Every structure is written in structure tokens, then in C-alpha cells.
Amino acid sequence: MTKKEAEKRIQKLKKVIKYHRYLYHVLDKQEISDSALDSLKKELFDLEQEFSDLVTSDSPTQRIGGKPLSKFKKVNHLYPMFSFNDAFSEDDMTDWLERISKLLTEKERRELDFYCELKIDGLAIELVYKKGMLTIGSTRGDGKIGEDITQNLKTIEAIPLDGSDAIVRGEVFISKKVFERFKKEYTNPRNLAAGSVRQLDSRITASRKLDSFIYDIIDDTETHEKKHKKLKSLGFKTNPHNKYCNNLQDVFNFYKHVSKIRNNLPYEIDGIVIIVNSSKLFNKLGVVGKAPRGAIAYKFPAMQATTIIEDIVVQVGRTGVLTPVAHLKPVWVGGATISRATLHNEDEIKRLKVKIGDTVVVERAGDVIPDIVKVLLDLRSGEEREFKMPKHCPVCGGNVIKSEGVISRCSNKKCFAQRKEFFNHFVSKQAFNIEGLGPKIIDQLIERGLISDPADLFNLKLEELISLNRFATKSANNFIKAVSDKKEILLPHFIYALSIRNVGEETALDLVKHFGSLEKIRKASLSDLEDIQDIGPVVAKSIYDWFEEKKNLNYLDKLRKAGIRICRGRVVPPKKGAETAPLQGKTFVLTGGLESMTRDEVKQKIRDLGGDISVSVSKEVDYVIAGSDPGSKYDKALRLGVKILTEKQFLKLIM
Numbered sequence: 001m002t003k004k005e006a007e008k009r010i011q012k013l014k015k016v017i018k019y020h021r022y023l024y025h026v027l028d029k030q031e032i033s034d035s036a037l038d039s040l041k042k043e044l045f046d047l048e049q050e051f052s053d054l055v056t057s058d059s060p061t062q063r064i065g066g067k068p069l070s071k072f073k074k075v076n077h078l079y080p081m082f083s084f085n086d087a088f089s090e091d092d093m094t095d096w097l098e099r100i101s102k103l104l105t106e107k108e109r110r111e112l113d114f115y116c117e118l119k120i121d122g123l124a125i126e127l128v129y130k131k132g133m134l135t136i137g138s139t140r141g142d143g144k145i146g147e148d149i150t151q152n153l154k155t156i157e158a159i160p161l162d163g164s165d166a167i168v169r170g171e172v173f174i175s176k177k178v179f180e181r182f183k184k185e186y187t188n189p190r191n192l193a194a195g196s197v198r199q200l201d202s203r204i205t206a207s208r209k210l211d212s213f214i215y216d217i218i219d220d221t222e223t224h225e226k227k228h229k230k231l232k233s234l235g236f237k238t239n240p241h242n243k244y245c246n247n248l249q250d251v252f253n254f255y256k257h258v259s260k261i262r263n264n265l266p267y268e269i270d271g272i273v274i275i276v277n278s279s280k281l282f283n284k285l286g287v288v289g290k291a292p293r294g295a296i297a298y299k300f301p302a303m304q305a306t307t308i309i310e311d312i313v314v315q316v317g318r319t320g321v322l323t324p325v326a327h328l329k330p331v332w333v334g335g336a337t338i339s340r341a342t343l344h345n346e347d348e349i350k351r352l353k354v355k356i357g358d359t360v361v362v363e364r365a366g367d368v369i370p371d372i373v374k375v376l377l378d379l380r381s382g383e384e385r386e387f388k389m390p391k392h393c394p395v396c397g398g399n400v401i402k403s404e405g406v407i408s409r410c411s412n413k414k415c416f417a418q419r420k421e422f423f424n425h426f427v428s429k430q431a432f433n434i435e436g437l438g439p440k441i442i443d444q445l446i447e448r449g450l451i452s453d454p455a456d457l458f459n460l461k462l463e464e465l466i467s468l469n470r471f472a473t474k475s476a477n478n479f480i481k482a483v484s485d486k487k488e489i490l491l492p493h494f495i496y497a498l499s500i501r502n503v504g505e506e507t508a509l510d511l512v513k514h515f516g517s518l519e520k521i522r523k524a525s526l527s528d529l530e531d532i533q534d535i536g537p538v539v540a541k542s543i544y545d546w547f548e549e550k551k552n553l554n555y556l557d558k559l560r561k562a563g564i565r566i567c568r569g570r571v572v573p574p575k576k577g578a579e580t581a582p583l584q585g586k587t588f589v590l591t592g593g594l595e596s597m598t599r600d601e602v603k604q605k606i607r608d609l610g611g612d613i614s615v616s617v618s619k620e621v622d623y624v625i626a627g628s629d630p631g632s633k634y635d636k637a638l639r640l641g642v643k644i645l646t647e648k649q650f651l652k653l654i655m
Contacts (some may be wrong), residue, residue, distance in 0.1 A: 189268045
């Protein structure tokens with residue numbers, strides 16, 4: 001990027017960031033998530049680091065927040081209330097340590113240790129005690145001038161009304177449980193906490209059941225760790241999870257520990273704060289801009305971030321559906337580097353007003369495929385390009401038709417892309433699970449005319465395979481054996497492998513539970529299919545239409561002649577013998593990432609023990625298993641009162 005381009009981008013970023021910070025700090029409103037705003041700030045910070053002469057005093061990186069609201073009396077802070085710079089990786093943390101170490105002597109570097117706190121998603125406050133009484137309670141405001149919210153803070157049980165003369169600082173927050181009552185009115189707990197302490201009627205504040213942790217006292221106590229002990233002895237509520245760390249590796253270990261317990265905490269956090277433990281060294285390191293050098297916020301991987309759409313490419317799926325996929329400038333979201341995000345269909349593109357070249361908010365939550373959730377229109381340069389869905393298939397040139405209202409589909413049944421995805425689906429782990437048969441081999445087999453449908457895989461000859469690239473006699477024999485070994489298959493896997501439109505793993509299992517055999521499924525009427533719980537009219541019609549087509553029945557017959565055998569085996573929970581099936585009658589939903597087992601292994605384990613799997617949360621669900629970074633299913637479970645199990649609790653349940 002040239003300096004001129006950087007200057008133009010910096011000006012736009014500053015304008016957008018200031019706008020969102022004004023909404024957040026002054027008006028208690030929010031149009032994009034904290035993590036998305038953090039991503040914009042990080043981009044601005046990086047550009048200013050690269051082009052340091054473009055840094056100006058009005059940059060959002062050089063200030064904390066907007067002016068205080070006018071509805072409360074203003075309060076001057078005797079000592080400035082600072083914010084923290086952010087780190088998002090171990091490399092960022094290492095860079096921070098290297099930066100501050102350069103400002104210390106060799107002896108001081110050897111003595112360097114840290115105190116780590118949970119970064120509560122709440123509102124920063126200051127409490128001033130004089131003559132043994134709480135005299136002023138205020139917000140941070142712009143760091144120098146806050147707002148007097150003393151009467152509202154007095155309604156919080158965790159805050160003492162009397163105590164030793166002191167100035168202390170902390171966080172006001174609201175629990176996840178209380179937040180559930182207000183989800184329709186507020187987008188997150190932080191906004192609810194901020195809105196609650198800014199009520200003119202303190203009775204409303206009292207009804208919100210706010211809580212608070214105190215984390216600092218303005219005095220000459222020699223270490224930050226001792227400050228916490230002193231605060232606790234003075235009667236202030238401090239966070240029991242905060243921890244002393246001797247070195248950076250201890251900090252990393254603490255970060256990983258907090259990441260694991262995060263979802264089980266009764267309040268929201270978005271990372272940890274690392275503070276140089278020695279007050280003397282902390283003060284020596286001083287302040288840069290509006291942030292102390294001796295502290296940094298190590299944030300959890302953002303579920304949202306901002307990036308740029310570099311292109312939009314259409315993919316053709318196994319059922320002919322054309323899906324526009326945004327190719328993104330790589331960005332770190334939710335613990336992974338994201339370079340693509342689905343745009344779903346043409347209507348979604350129109351709704352979002354997406355153009356190629358746009359700066360967008362991309363979201364990744366738990367196991368959810370990345371989505372583009374917002375276009376930042378104010379960052380447009382005028383060079384963005386419109387995208388239109390093609391009228392002809394980008395792979396085979398066939399006509400594109402609209403189906404089911406919004407779905408664009410290639411009408412050519414012999415489309416190479418569809419055939420390729422059809423084969424990939426057939427050999428996948430959830431279907432026939434044929435290992436070693438990757439996309440490149442499938443492409444060659446199709447291009448050479450050796451296979452026209454998956455049944456042909458079971459009739460391939462040695463000499464045919466040897467003619468392919470990277471195949472010798474031994475590898476060809478191994479391939480034939482691997483395919484032959486998969487001729488026996490359980491019925492749910494077989495149904496899934498057929499690529500019936502709208503039929504996934506759970507629907508395949510529902511069909512087997514209800515009908516028990518392929519023949520009964522094949523002969524089922526449309527009304528029979530619609531009677532099955534969790535199968536709606538659209539899915540029922542897809543299944544019915546598939547078995548009505550003669551070519552599909554011929555395909556089933558061809559698979560049978562190729563030697564495919566649907567084997568017997570327990571594929572549904574037993575109706576009797578609950579003593580041997582500890583999860584008999586229990587329904588589970590999975591959300592988030594798991595460590596000890598894959599999701600497929602967990603599902604199979606539940607079924608083996610008599611339980612059932614649901615893809616959605618409802619009052620009929622018994623348990624939600626929540627791994628790392630759970631998505632909306634976790635929130636819905638909280639709202640409905642469905643019992644939530646951690647991975648550790650689930651493992652204990654099945655042992």
C-alpha cells in the first residue's frame with residue numbers, strides 16, 4: 001500500500017471508528033460488535049505503525065472515549081482513568097514484553113512478573129471514599145471527566161457504602177442470568193449494565209441486580225497482587241479467578257485455562273488483562289497515548305472481525321445449487337484464519353448491499369461456517385464493483401434456473417461440478433467413508449469416463465487405475481481393496497450417501513427410526529413422510545420426489561448389483577433395556593468445539609448408549625453439550641432453561 005492510499009484509508013477508518021465509539025460510549029448504542037470494532041482499530045493501529053508520520057492527535061488510537069452524557073453531573077478524576085491496548089495472540093504478547101523490556105534495566109527485567117485479571121464485559125467505574133463514606137461514584141467518561149452516578153452505584157450490593165478513605169476502581173456488570181430477561185431490549189450485557197447505571201430513577205437501577213468487581217486502588221502499595229489483597233481486606237468484592245503469573249508462559253497457561261472455563265462463568269468476559277505486578281516498574285513504564293505501557297488486554301479470538309471482499313466466486317454444489325462465496329483478505333476470526341465466507345444466495349447479496357471491494361464484518365461462531373453480517377458503507381471508496389449471479393453455470397454453461405424462491409440452480413443434470421460434488425459426498429466419512437479417494441482422483445476418474453455414478457467405483461479394474469496419474473500396481477490394488485471393504489454399510493449412512501436434496505445425517509436417521517428399512521422408505525407416501533417429527537413439507541417432498549424418479553430407482557438397483565449390502569446393526573436407541581442404555585430417552589444438542597472427541601464420535605457414543613441427537617434446541621431437549629465458542633444454541637438453551645453440560649460433565653455422565 002502506498003502512503004497516499006494509506007492516508008486515504010486512515011481517514012476513513014478514523015471517521016467510522018469515532019462514529020461507533022460515540023455510539024458505544026456516549027449514547028449506549030451499538031451497531032457492530034465489540035470484536036468488529038476492535039478489528040477496525042487494529043487495522044488503523046497497524047497502518048499508523050507502518051506510516052508513523054500519519055498519526056494525529058485526533059486519531060481514535062490516541063484517545064479513550066467520547067464526551068460524558070449531559071444528563072448527569074460531571075466529575076473530574078483526580079488521576080486519569082486509562083484504557084488498555086489490545087493483544088490477540090502469543091506473538092502480540094511477546095512483542096509487548098520486548099517493547100517494555102527495552103525501557104528497563106537488566107536487573108528490572110529479571111524481576112519482572114505479572115498479575116492477571118479477567119477482563120469483565122462491563123462498565124468501568126471509580127469510587128471515592130471520604131471520611132469513611134462513599135461520596136462519589138462515577139463513570140470513566142473520556143478518562144479525565146466522568147459522570148456522577150453515585151446514587152445508582154449505591155444500589156449495588158457488592159459496593160460498600162462505607163470504608164477507609166480511598167479511591168478505587170472496578171467494573172460494573174450484569175450476570176448472564178439477569179441479561180436473559182432483557183435480550184430483546186439490549187444487544188449485550190455491557191450495554192445493559194451501562195444503560196442501568198445511567199437511569200435517572202435509581203429504583204430502576206436497583207431492579208437490574210447489577211454486580212461489581214473492584215480491581216485497583218490508587219495508593220503506593222508495592223505490587224498489584226497486594227492491591228487486590230488489600231481491596232479484599234477493606235471489604236471490596238474482587239474476582240477470585242485473578243492470578244499471579246511469574247512469567248509470560250504462566251500468562252499463556254492462565255489464558256488457556258480461562259478460555260476453557262469462560263462459558264461456565266455467570267458473567268461475560270472477553271479476555272484477560274495482564275499488568276506488570278511491581279507498582280514501581282509499572283509507574284516507570286509510563287503511558288503511551290492514553291494507555292499505560294505496563295498493562296495490556298489479551299483478548300479471546302474475535303467472533304467477528306472486519307476485512308475486505310477481494311472477489312465473489314460462484315460454487316456449484318452436488319444438487320446443482322449455485323452459491324456465491326466471498327473471497328476475503330485473510331483475517332483472524334474465532335481462532336482461525338478466514339479467507340472465504342458464504343453469501344448464501346442472490347437475495348442475501350441484495351439485502352446486505354454487498355459489492356466486490358467492500359469492507360465487511362465477518363462472523364464465525366463455534367462450528368458455524370463464516371458469514372458476512374454487515375457492510376461498512378462509509379468505508380467505500382467508489383471503486384467497488386457490483387456482483388450479479390450468472391445466467392449460465394460457470395462450470396458447464398448450462399442454464400441457471402430459480403427454485404424454491406431464492407435458490408439458483410444449474411439445470412444440467414450432467415454438470416461436471418455437480419457430479420464431482422456428488423462423488424465427494426458419497427465417499428465422505430458420514431456416508432461410505434472410503435479413505436484415500438480424494439477430489440483429485442475423482443476428477444481423473446470422471447474425466448477419463450471410468451465412472452458415471454458412485455456404483456461404478458465398486459467395479460473399477462486394476463488396469464483402469466494404473467492408467468491414472470500417481471497409480472502403480474500396489475497403490476491400485478490397495479485402492480480396490482479399500483473400496484471393496486466398504487460394501488457393507490448401515491442404513492442411515494446409505495440414505496445420507498444418496499444425496500437426496502435437504503437430507504442430512506439427522507434426517508437420514510429419523511427416516512430409519514420411523515420406517516426401519518429402505519423398502520419401507522421407498523414406498524412411503526408424501527403424507528407418511530410429513531407425519532415424521534422434525535421433517536417438514538419441503539424435506540418430505542424432496543424425499544418423495546427422489547424415490548419417484550425412475551433413474552434413482554435404477555441407481556439403487558445398480559448399487560445392489562455392485563455388491564452393496566445394508567448390514568444390520570444398532571442404528572437407533574433401543575426401546576427396551578434401559579439398564580444397558582444409560583442415555584435411553586435422552587435428547588442431546590451439540591454446539592461449539594470439542595477437545596477429547598470429534599462431533600461424530602460424540603454423536604455415535606450418544607446413540608450407542610440409547611440417546612438421541614437433535615439439530616435444534618427446544619424444550620423437548622434434555623441436554624446441550626457446550627464446547628469452546630458455542631453459538632446461538634447455547635443462548636437459546638439458557639433462555640429455555642435446558643440443562644447445559646460442559647465436555648467434562650458429558651464425559652462424566654457417560655462413564
